[in-house]
Amino acid sequence: MTAVYGPGPLLVAVAVDALSGPQVRVGDVGLIARVPSQARADIHDLARRVGVSVRVNWSGDPEVAAWGLSMGAAQDWRLSPDGYAERGDAMITDALLVGPAPAEDPYAATPVIRWHDVRDVETNSGTWPVTLDRDRPRWDWTALERVGPLRFGMTTHQVAAALHGEVPTNRRGWHQWSQHGAGQWYSSEERFDKAGVSAHYWYPDGVPALAAVTVHGRTGPQVEWDGIPLIGRKVSEVGAEVIRHIEEHGLGRLVHCDGGPGPEELNMSVRATRAGDTVVSGARFFAPDWENH
Incomplete structure (x- = not known):
């Protein structure tokens, strides 16, 4: 307790x-x-x-x-x-x-x-619809470079343009105030419900750059890793297939902070999304040197 x-x-x-x-x-x-x-x-x-x-x-x-x-x-x-x-x-x-x-x-x-501050957390009406796999768009993934149309290093404007101008459903970040009271907004995360993804940003050069993409398990596009569908499936099945593939190919294995496994060299982790009484698999893909929190 x-x-x-x-x-x-x-x-x-x-x-x-x-x-x-x-x-x-x-x-x-x-x-x-x-x-x-x-x-x-x-x-x-x-x-x-x-x-x-x-x-x-x-x-x-x-x-x-x-x-x-x-x-x-x-x-x-x-x-x-x-x-x-x-x-x-x-x-x-x-x-x-x-x-x-x-x-x-x-x-x-x-x-x-x-x-536990939930003010910026996605709310739910009590229903958890899951998009059928046949109705999901297919996104390619190039490890450490891009996911679908989203390339690591993009600005917030470039991300929105790549998602056909979709306006974020929710934004998270912080204000930095100057001594004169004027503030600047720094975006850390934008959620795009229509696309079924969240974009995460960092500031290596003082401007927002895309550092990671989370594909939501219930609604996101399908992404595969060497023939393994990662999105919208039983978490236990995806996790077992990913671990087996890691071991068969001699890759390093990481368990990320939410318990999801992933290949150390490729900066990907399997995530879990609630779907009512069950969970379905999602995934996060991130740039080199970005810490997967």
Whole structure:
């Protein structure tokens, strides 16, 4: 569990982990480490029985102000045949529990924002449509150089032009203020929902340059590595195929910060994207010397 404190310090919220947290119940409904859709159905059923309302929170999961409850989900992990922890293909539930004051909007409470700020995170309406493979465009990948029409080193304007002028759905970055109050915006990430990709930038020469491309698992284009489709598949299957290919070709193997494997020399990692109760594979491709965070 994670305890979140406000001034005092006084306990404001408790976040219960999906993988290692205790089982928590509201009424007769278990909340933790469950299939999200099943937990959601049970929460709605109990809420109807006791006469409280249920809404959808930022992650597409149930939230009940009367109970100070905001549900979430995390990818399940399992032990491999060799005894190592590895990512599974399922999502399991976690929960944020708060007191009366922040219950109307738990993730907007200042202490919670300091613990986990979701204001710039992609929101979900509670549905997770996955584009069929036959409906995905095909992008080529040249390691360390480009992904589809996006070449590492492009400016933000060049990226938008390469994506047929698509306007980013969301931007992340920071302002740098001068002593006169004027500020300059530095973009670190732009999400393009129509294309199904995110562009990540760095500033080696003081101007934004494309450093990495994340292809979203649910909606992004299909990208292959030596005949291995990387996008929109079971994460466990893609991971196993990538690891086998790495070993067969004598490449270095890295496990990135989100648990995804990738070939060390080619700057690619397999990522996982939630699709309701399951996860599907995405991928990140990045330039030389860029740290894959």
